[in-house]
Amino acid sequence: MIVAENLVKEFRLAERRPGLAGSLSTLFTRRHRIVRAVDGVSFTIPAGSKTAYIGANGAGKSTTIKMLTGIMTPTSGRCLVRGIEPYRHRQANARRIGVVFGQRSQLWWDLSVPDSFRILRRVYDIPDAVYRRNLALYRDLLDIDALGTTPVRQLSLGQRMRAEIAASLLHDPAVVFWDEPTIGLDMVLKDAVRHLVNRVHQELGTTVVLTSHDITDIAAICDSALVVDRGRVVHQGSIRDLLRTADRRSVLFDHRGGPGPESACARIERGLPGVSAASAEDGRIRVDYPVDAFTSRQVLAFLLEHFDLADCYAPEPDLEDVLRRIYGGGRREPVPAEVPGPRQEGAA
Ligand SMILES: Nc1ncnc2c1ncn2[C@@H]1O[C@H](COP(=O)(O)OP(=O)(O)O)[C@@H](O)[C@H]1O
Ligand SMILES: [Mg+2]
Structure with a gap:
């Protein structure tokens, strides 16, 4: 079970004045602007559910997932993943979760995919049988072998995402957090990913928390929806209930x-x-x-x-229409995916 209680995350941004004098002045004067990315969010995600975390761009989804995965500490409030506060017990939490950030790589930039997997196998102490079963599954569904020994930095976005998705599941985590996991994938691979997650969920009862710009991903994978708008939860329930609000x-x-x-x-x-x-x-x-x-x-x-x-x-009813209405028509334009950066421990 995943719980958020009044979860708040604020960022302090230094106010910049234009020009060189402006840049220098920020060194001496402390003008800050507070951005409240997550504004008192409370929810419960039942174990074994497949929940879509839905919200317009900038709604605070990634920030929330960073707190749930222990990368960020809340400004106030708290969250619990299977009974522990992730940012206080990062290691213990990491063993039980799998993470994909579509916009930032979790893999080692200079290593090939097979080498990365061998490291993960040791880090997570994955039993032989589990490791072999999972590799066979990814070989089938994600065509992982085709990635060869190319360093991750030289893979295309679609190739890298296949490796990221496989890596997030390698240790049979109890919970997976997938933040935009289908960025850069073509239709065939998107289908393969949906198939994979549904299969893993069926066999292991994995809890899935997913964000995606692709409404068809959500409809194909998730059974429940948590809708956030401007940092707050505005709907929680089954996808069916959400559609009924049309x-x-x-x-x-x-x-x-x-x-x-x-x-x-x-x-x-x-x-x-x-x-x-x-x-x-x-x-x-x-x-x-x-x-x-x-x-x-x-x-x-x-x-x-x-x-x-x-x-x-x-x-x-069309899920996209329903969401557009929930966002009050003031839907912000999706921002193009950032160029993925290398693995950074603990970076914001
Ligand atoms: N590290 C950061 N520093 C400052 N502001 C941030 C940072 N991360 C996110 N934000 C801001 O917080 C808000 C929510 O961001 P994010 O959680 O990435 O939204 P989403 O994933 O829903 O698109 C945005 O306004 C974003 O600009
Ligand atoms: Mg995001």
Whole structure:
């Protein structure tokens, strides 16, 4: 179980005035600006769950994960991972967790992947059988052998991420924290990663905490969601519950005979005020309705009355739409991935 109690992390940033005089003056005067990256966050993540830690860029996800992995100490409040405070017991915590930071490498920059794995095997004291089983799995799913003896620094981002993901699971950790683990992966590899994490979760009951910009990753891997906005938790529950908070839903349908697409859409919008209808090239019509004004039953009844339906279905609400609304429409632009840096012990 992972617990956060009123977790706060503030950063002190030196205020810079422009120009050389400005740079020099910061040496003498102490003007600081406080950035509150995590603002009193409390949550409980049950053991064995696969939780998506969701939030816009800058919402404090990575900072929270750094506290949960022991890299950073909270300004106030505390967190517990399986009963221990990670930043107080870094070593003990490290043995039981696996970590991927998509934006920063956990591997040794100058070593090849097989050499890194051999070191991790000794660091974690991984039993032979476990090590061999896991390598065989990564060989199959992540094509790890293809990375050869190239130093990590010369791998492509996608190759490195495969190695990072494998490394995070090598010691059968009880908890994995994956922060943007699919950066740089193509569709085939993303699928492989989802397959891998689901398999590990099924076999070992691993707790998975994942952040991703890729909503399809979240939908494919996670069963629960923790949504943070501006440093605070704004939703916690199953992905299903999250989808239920959608304020608009859709029905798609095909119909036989008249009217043509344009007049069909016009008829729907006239008959159901507040509803929008649009037709695709193949004649399929999409109806979007606000859930506070209409039930799906009312919409369906209207369609049955006015059209000769050939096919009809109601898709799940779009997770991305739901999140966009939670962020209040003021969604910040995603920042491109930083150039990954070398392994840095204890760096912020
Ligand atoms: N080491 C740091 N020093 C100063 N500010 C930081 C540092 N790390 C993060 N921040 C700031 O804290 C906020 C949250 O950052 P982060 O946790 O990386 O968000 P997310 O991972 O959700 O995008 C941002 O405004 C970011 O600029
Ligand atoms: Mg981040």
